[in-house]
Structure formats: structure tokens, C-alpha cells
Amino acid sequence: MRTYLLYLYTESPLHAGGAEADGSVDLPIQREAATGYPLVWGQSLKGALRQAAYDAGWGDDRDGAADGGTVLDTLFGRATTGDDDGPGVNANAGRLVVGDAQLLALPVPTLMETFAWATSALALSRLARKHARVCDDRGTRPFPAVPDGGGVCAEGKWEDTRQVLGPCVVPVRGARKGEPDPVAEWADLIAREGIGDEPFFAPFAGKLREDLIVVDETVMGQLLRECTELSVRVQLDPENKTVANGPFTSEYLPAETLLVSVLTLRDDGAASTGLADRVDELLDGRVLQIGGDETLGKGLVWTRLVKGEGDAT
Secondary structure (H helix, E strand, O other), rough: OOOOOOEEOOOOOOOEOOOOOOOOOOOOEOOOHHHHHHEOOHHHHHHHHHHHHOOOOOOOOOOOOOOOOOOOHEEEEEOOOOOOOOOOOOOOOEEEEOOOOOEEEEEEEEEEOOEEEEEEEEHHHHHHHHHHOOOOOOOOOOOOOOOOOOEOOOOOOOOEEEEOOOEEEEEEEOOOOOOOOOOHHHHHHHHHHHOOOOOOOOOHHHHHHHHHEEOOHHHHHHHHHHEEEEEEEEOOOOOOOOEEEEEEEEEOOOOOOOEEEEEOOOOOOOOOHHHHHHHHHHHOEEEOOOOOOOHHHHOOEEEEEEEEOOOOO
């Protein structure tokens, strides 16, 4: 089989809807029950990938497909309805296994430099586990020691002072000169793999290398609640333009959020080579739409693929 890391870097606010209302938020985003971390469930992400493949014409493409079907059927499952008018629904699983896209770094407002990215030891350790699985990278990067109620940054402008991160005032320290700088190592990895260094990404990749702050879980939990975006909307009657429903509140992950998932392409001999090329074509450095409010320009994400070191059978 072939495995990939799939990074998602939000171009516009993203609403992957949760199951039920949460307090004053009528339409919350998806979150983990135990940690409260936002995520995009694997089924939601797979549906978005399937729609992208359908829009690319793979519903009619049989080049490299299995069992006389189409590339869309082979990767995402055969559709029972909607073949003429849309991507349809799956009658069986395809060969591309799609994991949850878990939060890696959240942009939070600051008094200095406008915003910074907040992450945590939990988020970094999950990335390390994904690297171990996909790239056989067993953890050469040290984890920063984060003080209770505080944060750790790369050596530079954020260190040795109290910083305003969203609603929190957080003491932030950096690595001492001559000592290892684990935050800088993680920031470089995330910027390189998750954002990229093309000219139109270079300012943000450079900013992440300087402005990534690893905070403790108590601070991170508050940031995850307070630094998502809320939009209050109404639904108008189409005839007289008066309010028919609402107001209702929708929650979004903000632009510049980073998430990461693991994809697995199940092996089927020679056919998988062609299918792997299709996955690269669809997802490496492309723009994908995920979640709701598509007609409002929401849910646009840049995708980055990191391929596994080899194939396993």
C-alpha cells in the first residue's frame, strides 16, 4: 500500500459542520469529544475529495481503473445514484482510505505581528506519529518543554515576555543561544511541508518559521474555543426579502489554519502505480473545497502531499 500525509492550509474560513448545536452556536464545527480540538472527519474529507475527482472528470475516466469501472469508482467507491447529475453516493468503499484531518496549528490574534500560530505538544506529537507511519521518521525532533500556563517559541522576537494570544496573556520563552531550538525545527518542518516555499507562499512560510508558539494544553483549550470565527446570518424570504429564518450563528476555522490527515492507497499490483499518479495530480498543491457555504467562498484549502518512503504489501 501507499501512504501519504495530506496537509490542508485554509485559504478561506472553513465550516465542516458538527452534529448538533453547541450553546449559543447553532452550527458548530466538528470537534473531538475528548479534547475539543477541531477537525474534519474522514467521511467529510473523503466526500470533498470525491467531489474534486468528479469535477476533474474522473467519473467518465477508465484509464487505470479496476473491474471495468471508472477512476472515481476505483478510488472512492462505486456510486449507486447520481452518476449523471453529481458524484452520487457510495455502494462500496474505494481503494483510497481517508483519515480525519486533525488540527496542527491555529492562527490567533496578537498585539505584535497581527497574528501568530498556536500549536501544542498534543498536536505536534500527532504529527510525529503520522510521520512515523508515513515516512518511517521515528522522532529525531525533540519536543519543547512547555511551562504550565505558558508558551515556547523559537529564539527571537516572542521570547522572555508576556504575550497577548487571543483572550489570553501568556508568558512566552524561547531557546537560549547555543541550546537546541525544537520549536524552530518543528516550525521549519510545518512551513516546508504544509505551506511550501513558492513565491506566493513564501511570506507565510517565513512568518510561520518565526511566529509559531507552542502553548500548554490549558491555554490551547481556551484558544480553540475563543479564536474560531462566528458569523451571524439570516435566511430571507425570496419573494419579499424579509427574514424567513434566523438569525443563526455559524462557526468557522479561520483562514491560515493548518490541518493534517493520513491517506492510504490500498495496493492492487500494477494498477496502483497509475492510481498513485492520479492522487498526486488531484491533491498535490491544489485548491480544494471542504465543508459548507461553498457559494459564499468558504472552505477553500490548499493541499500538500508528502509521500511515504516506499510501498508495503
